[in-house]
Amino acid sequence: MGGVETIERIRQEDKDVTILIVLAHSDAKYLTNSIKAGIQGYVIKPTSMEQLIEVLEALIDCIKAKQTQKAYHLSL
Numbered sequence: 001m002g003g004v005e006t007i008e009r010i011r012q013e014d015k016d017v018t019i020l021i022v023l024a025h026s027d028a029k030y031l032t033n034s035i036k037a038g039i040q041g042y043v044i045k046p047t048s049m050e051q052l053i054e055v056l057e058a059l060i061d062c063i064k065a066k067q068t069q070k071a072y073h074l075s076l
Helices: 003-013 028-037 049-075
Strands: 020-023 041-044
Touching: 003 028, 020 028, 020 049, 041 049
Parallel strands: 020 041
Antiparallel strands: none
């Protein structure tokens, strides 16, 4: 099973899980297919620790926003 297929399978099991992929090289078609399959972020190797932290912090912010929104809707 390839990466995109794995992403699709994960999405079937849990549509809310946050997915970050790490690519060895920039492949526009693969990246486009991965985005369509439902990733929230990506990193292309090699990457600096600062870039990785930046991407992870952005994903954490998105997760927190989703949790806040979900809690708000449940409270209505």
